[in-house]
Amino acid sequence: MTHVHTPVSELRSDAVFHVRGLTKIYGEETATVRALSGVDLDLHSGELVVLLGASGSGKSTLLNILGGLDSPTAGTLDFRGRSLAEADERELTSYRRDVVGFVFQFYNLIPSLTARENVGLITEIARDPMTAEEALTLVGLGERMDHFPAQLSGGEQQRVAIARAIAKRPEVLLCDEPTGALDIKTGITVLEAIQRINRELGTLTVTITHNAAIAAMADRVLSLSDGLIVSEKRNASRAAVASLEW
Numbered sequence: 352m353t354h355v356h357t358p359v360s361e362l363r364s365d366a367v368f369h370v371r372g373l374t375k376i377y378g379e380e381t382a383t384v385r386a387l388s389g390v391d392l393d394l395h396s397g398e399l400v401v402l403l404g405a406s407g408s409g410k411s412t413l414l415n416i417l418g419g420l421d422s423p424t425a426g427t428l429d430f431r432g433r434s435l436a437e438a439d440e441r442e443l444t445s446y447r448r449d450v451v452g453f454v455f456q457f458y459n460l461i462p463s464l465t466a467r468e469n470v471g472l473i474t475e476i477a478r479d480p481m482t483a484e485e486a487l488t489l490v491g492l493g494e495r496m497d498h499f500p501a502q503l504s505g506g507e508q509q510r511v512a513i514a515r516a517i518a519k520r521p522e523v524l525l526c527d528e529p530t531g532a533l534d535i536k537t538g539i540t541v542l543e544a545i546q547r548i549n550r551e552l553g554t555l556t557v558t559i560t561h562n563a564a565i566a567a568m569a570d571r572v573l574s575l576s577d578g579l580i581v582s583e584k585r586n587a588s589r590a591a592v593a594s595l596e597w
């Protein structure tokens with residue numbers, strides 16, 4: 352497998368993330384797994400990036416490290432000139448709290464709280480949050496704010512999870528298989544919410560998917576294999592999410 356290096360001439364100075372030689376090895380001595388084998392990557396303000404790759408290729412590991420949930424074994428990882436690879440737990444906690452919104456495949460909503468209350472939990476602890484109502488309106492749930500998770504479809508629950516992730520106006524939104532548990536139609540409503548947030552708030556967004564059709568909505572598509580970025584494609588234009596099929 353050839354390692355795709357970004358030529359120095361292509362490096363832009365406005366990179367939000369500047370990643371070089373990122374390596375993650377899990378386990379010790381005889382029982383090690385090399386999840387990332389030297390990833391080079393720059394991510395820019397306002398981009399929508401899709402990360403593709405087979406199961407086990409390292410996508411979640413990369414996303415978790417970008418989000419400060421995990422630390423690399425080697426390599427450099429800078430966020431706006433701050434080294435996250437060397438950050439201590441206290442710095443990583445404030446980074447996660449202030450900078451990053453996460454969306455996972457499963458929504459992790461609190462069943463006994465309404466949509467508004469689920470989002471409100473986060474707005475209480477954020478510095479300059481939007482209101483729960485604003486966040487839910489952005490994801491198209493302005494009419495469902497007082498519903499409990501069990502009264503919402505899977506796609507609606509995932510949009511509540513997105514509203515919860517973005518209510519603090521994070522600079523970075525990281526989504527790990529956000530449509531993995533959904534059918535096409537509901538998956539599209541979720542991707543539309545992600546696209547709208549990226550456009551309207553200018554949030555740098557990285558979305559993992561197994562589904563190559565989703566790549567058409569991105570500015571840039573990165574493919575991982577065996578812990579390396581093996582291809583990078585820039586779409587000439589971003590496809591409207593409603594036109595995607597899978």
Ligand SMILES: Nc1ncnc2c1ncn2[C@@H]1O[C@H](COP(=O)(O)OP(=O)(O)OP(=O)(O)O)[C@@H](O)[C@H]1O
Pocket residue numbers: 377378384385386404405406407408409410411412413
């Ligand atoms: N906490 C861990 N401890 C040990 N090995 C791990 C851990 N997390 C991931 N791995 C291993 O690292 C490799 C990459 O895993 P990762 O979850 O990043 O892949 P992925 O591309 O996201 O896969 P999937 O699409 O199945 O979620 C795999 O071989 C996985 O088994």
